Amino acid sequence: MIASGSVAPAVRMKVIRHVRFPRRGPLLVVSNHPCPWDVMMVPFSMLRQTHILGTDQLLRVPYFGWMMPYFSMIPFKKGMKDPGALAEVERRIRRGDAVLVFPEGDRTWTGRSNPIKPGIGRMAKRLGVPVGFVRVSTGHMQWPRWAKYPRSVPLVIEHLKVERYGDDVTAEQITEDVGRHISVDPYQVEIPRRSVGTRLAFGLPEFMWACPHCFHQDSLELVPEDDDSVHCHGCAARWRVDLACWLRGEGGPAHDMHIDEAYRRVIEHFGELPVLDNDRYTADGVAIEGEAELHQIHYGQVEPEALGHGLVELLEDRVRFTDHRGTAPLEISFEHVRAVLLQVGNKLQIRTAEDNFQLTPTIHSTNMWKHFLDRHLDAYRSRN
Structure with a gap:
């Protein structure tokens, strides 16, 4: 009903x-x-x-x-x-x-x-x-x-x-x-007859965390006063999004590509073990870091428990969260991680056998964090 x-x-x-x-x-x-x-x-x-x-x-x-x-x-x-x-x-x-x-x-x-x-x-x-x-x-x-x-x-x-x-x-x-x-x-798949849509580009910059042409990170933005288009502030490429999820090149070095192709280009560019700063990764083993909120989800409860706001670092064998309040860092070892998930509402969760943590980045996109976590977790499991 x-x-x-x-x-x-x-x-x-x-x-x-x-x-x-x-x-x-x-x-x-x-x-x-x-x-x-x-x-x-x-x-x-x-x-x-x-x-x-x-x-x-x-x-x-x-x-x-x-x-x-x-x-x-x-x-x-x-x-x-x-x-x-x-x-x-x-x-x-x-x-x-x-x-x-x-x-x-x-x-x-x-x-x-x-x-x-x-x-x-x-x-x-x-x-x-x-x-x-x-x-x-x-x-x-x-x-x-x-x-x-x-x-x-x-x-x-x-x-x-x-x-x-x-x-x-x-x-x-x-x-x-x-x-x-x-x-x-x-x-x-062809677009069915009598199909319409507006604000077709909203949400794309969060998902496409690097430009599919120049691969500049966090560079895609909505075009002002054009809800169907995105542009890169790094290479000036501009695309219009259509109902079939194609990016139609409209400016700069942009060319037509499906969003599936665009995302695969980004993934392939960053390689099997992506890192943001090679020097930092070599020195400290930090693949990506940024500000984030951390919550813990308890089974049977609707509202998650807030654990704090601070710095999250992805290392080769764990995730480390350091709250700005100065408490001892919380570390989630890959040894205990069962799954890294993007749940309903684009909520990034790290599940262990006993706990379920929810990570909300305020620097870099959630999708970028998910991809980095997946690849480094896979690498850890292949080594162990």
Whole structure:
């Protein structure tokens, strides 16, 4: 009722049914995850009650969070093993219900689907029930993850097929099949008719933390009095953002490129182990530093506990936070880190087995910190 009465009319959902999904009986539904509305609109398109496996952080989002129980959400701890959530998925499947899972594990930033997590193949193999494939093809246009505002673009949801895998099919083959069917190539998706949008560049400078042409850090800015354009104050390149998430070159050395290409150029430029200052990294082992607020999130509580405001440093084996109040530094060793996550609302979290810390940078973008943390954590794990 909530989806049909409020969200669905605003989103302008279009369902293409290549196959009819069963209205009764156990069903594991897998879908890509390009926009915030698919957690509600994909179940709505099913024409039956469909439970959702979703991150527990959704429950913390104002307004949106209180609706999740009405969508029969099964909360899980993102980035960590959560046997309780998986047991609840199996319980609901065994009683004949449908459960929706997003096997990418995270929303796409550029429209290109993320790699499929191998756990989906093991889950389907263990459950042994039909698998329904769904692809949301225009979600990255309707509300890109980096964008501050949504666009008026129809949300196209495709029901692709229902497959029941035999005992001879491996979990790896199922995972590969899932990726082949639900993944989206943003270069191949056309803008639907009757699509419009404004303020298309808002949010892009935070996501694109370096110019995709000259790679100057924190150099992209909104063009004054033009909400659809960004420019670089380093090389004077200027781009206009369109509904298909292309950057159209309009000035200086800028040339046309999709946001997916632009972001990959930035990532490749900074290399496998990115650092801001090579001399500083050689001398002190500090890859990136900056002012930030630090909070600790306690399970079962809505409001996080403020730990202070101070200097955060990323070293080769830990994150160090030094509060301006002069208290002893707090260090988070990579030995204990289970996951580094960007949760709903672009909130950067570092999860250990016992604690969940939330880092809010005031210097350098959150996305930049996430990328540096990911690469240095991967390097630490490869060494140990």
